[in-house]
Amino acid sequence: MGEIIAIVNQKGGTGKTTTSVNLSSALARQGKDVVVIDFDPQANLTYAFGIEENEGTIADVLREQNSLSDVLLEREGARVAPGDIALADVEVSLINEIGREFFLSEAIKGLNGYDYLIIDCPPSLSLLAINALVAADYSIVPMQMEVMSLQGLNQIRNTIERINRSYKLDIYIKGILAVMVDRRRNLDSEIEDFIQNNYEIPLFSSKIRTNVRASEAPSFGQSVISYAPRSNSAIDYMEFARELMNNEP
Amino acid sequence: MGEIIAIVNQKGGTGKTTTSVNLSSALARQGKDVVVIDFDPQANLTYAFGIEENEGTIADVLREQNSLSDVLLEREGARVAPGDIALADVEVSLINEIGREFFLSEAIKGLNGYDYLIIDCPPSLSLLAINALVAADYSIVPMQMEVMSLQGLNQIRNTIERINRSYKLDIYIKGILAVMVDRRRNLDSEIEDFIQNNYEIPLFSSKIRTNVRASEAPSFGQSVISYAPRSNSAIDYMEFARELMNNEP
Ligand SMILES: Nc1ncnc2c1ncn2[C@@H]1O[C@H](COP(=O)(O)OP(=O)(O)OP(=O)(O)O)[C@@H](O)[C@H]1O
Numbered sequence A, B: 001m002g003e004i005i006a007i008v009n010q011k012g013g014t015g016k017t018t019t020s021v022n023l024s025s026a027l028a029r030q031g032k033d034v035v036v037i038d039f040d041p042q043a044n045l046t047y048a049f050g051i052e053e054n055e056g057t058i059a060d061v062l063r064e065q066n067s068l069s070d071v072l073l074e075r076e077g078a079r080v081a082p083g084d085i086a087l088a089d090v091e092v093s094l095i096n097e098i099g100r101e102f103f104l105s106e107a108i109k110g111l112n113g114y115d116y117l118i119i120d121c122p123p124s125l126s127l128l129a130i131n132a133l134v135a136a137d138y139s140i141v142p143m144q145m146e147v148m149s150l151q152g153l154n155q156i157r158n159t160i161e162r163i164n165r166s167y168k169l170d171i172y173i174k175g176i177l178a179v180m181v182d183r184r185r186n187l188d189s190e191i192e193d194f195i196q197n198n199y200e201i202p203l204f205s206s207k208i209r210t211n212v213r214a215s216e217a218p219s220f221g222q223s224v225i226s227y228a229p230r231s232n233s234a235i236d237y238m239e240f241a242r243e244l245m246n247n248e249p
């Protein structure tokens, strides 16, 4: 069976969706069978892949009205489970259910034959993010090298420890992916050093450089890899996919 | 009584905290009596004002262990109600309470003598953000001029309409504040035009330019206005405070 990866960071705007879109596309280009789930009620990943809202979504799957394979749509070689705002209502309705943390992992159990299954999470550590972590083998934390992002790192780590203790699981953070890196800013390398010296969570050696093409690509319904393949961020995401496939951080 | 303002946008990383910190500091410098509440479990605003975690917080106020005035600390002329991660647990415990949407507005009722009360919200439209909207006279939506941010605008507007209908309130969006504006990028002005032509929500005439000083200031526990008063973002936030005081857009 393949690897299930939760792209998590409750700090907002840290490139979770951009990483989910581009990592999926990059892994699919390298011949891997990839499934990606939009697990954020904002449905940014669904928009970024140019998917209209009228298809079946992951909210229908959690409500057990569809199976996961029913709602998958092919985009750039990957199979995408669209999200929608209804996920927010589903989250509230799950709160009093027994086994509320396991709805996503149950839905994924019915799916076969993928190498990577990627879950784009909302900017919170609420029940949706917990469902994603419980379903995942490991998580990747995209992070801007800025002090406000550092504060959240302890919260993610504590949340994962609490989940592992409560449900006897073994989820871990495979690595921190530095995103929107700007070599001209000293701040970035200071924070990278701080993380390496103070946290036992590894930093991936690939770093994603900031590039205006990355913020333009979603309006064309494409990954930056397909929209501007020679841009810095496209090159960096292809390199990151290779690093993940070779299983280093 | 003063104006209660919710700084809201469920899209992550759109400058809610940076705007809350700097608007509070700028209004206080113009002689106004300002209270600002960190209503995000990430507690970024608390960190950005250099506040250690050991004081009483807004989570204690919601649990009715302290009054709001008990927990206020003075920073840059404004009175700050610190937040902490316990807010996430309080949110879950409120879900089954009667009147769960009104806990914050009840807590604010006991406070007197402010000109502006600013609430920094988490990146979601969950119960905490709904409490902030219900307590507020109006909301300000900081937004990057990027397509992924546009998608959330309908969701915020729909949420406010649902709240007004359910609780017979009259909350409105006073304006969208364009943040991290980069004049070199064509995308920014295209999105601004799109908003002006397609939404009846006004854009403030002040815009906050992107500036590395803004992302450095939090590590010094200061607003960018006090850390780098001549930087573009400091100047822009002072101008925005004046615009708000003169009650345009
Ligand atoms: N490498 C990059 N270079 C330039 N801009 C980027 C890059 N990566 C992401 N961005 C921009 O930064 C913003 C935030 O990215 P994104 O929406 O992927 O973050 P997120 O963590 O998914 O946000 P949310 O917390 O709302 O889910 C977007 O507008 C995106 O276009």
Ligand SMILES: Nc1ncnc2c1ncn2[C@@H]1O[C@H](COP(=O)(O)OP(=O)(O)OP(=O)(O)O)[C@@H](O)[C@H]1O
Pocket (backbone or CB within 6 Å): A010, A011, A012, A013, A123, A144, A146, A148, A149, B011, B012, B013, B014, B015, B016, B017, B018, B019, B040, B044, B121, B122, B123, B179, B180, B181, B208, B209, B210, B211, B212, B214, B215, B216, B233
């Ligand atoms: N004018 C600006 N120029 C440059 N960087 C900025 C500016 N405003 C905000 N930033 C940076 O952008 C990042 C996001 O800002 P901020 O944390 O205020 O957003 P937020 O909406 O509060 O995020 P969250 O959704 O996590 O609450 C921060 O690292 C901040 O330093």
Ligand SMILES: [Mg+2]
Pocket (backbone or CB within 6 Å): A016, A017, A018, A040, A044, A120, A121, A122
């Ligand atoms: Mg996202």
Ligand SMILES: [Mg+2]
Pocket (backbone or CB within 6 Å): B016, B017, B018, B040, B044, B121, B122
């Ligand atoms: Mg914030």
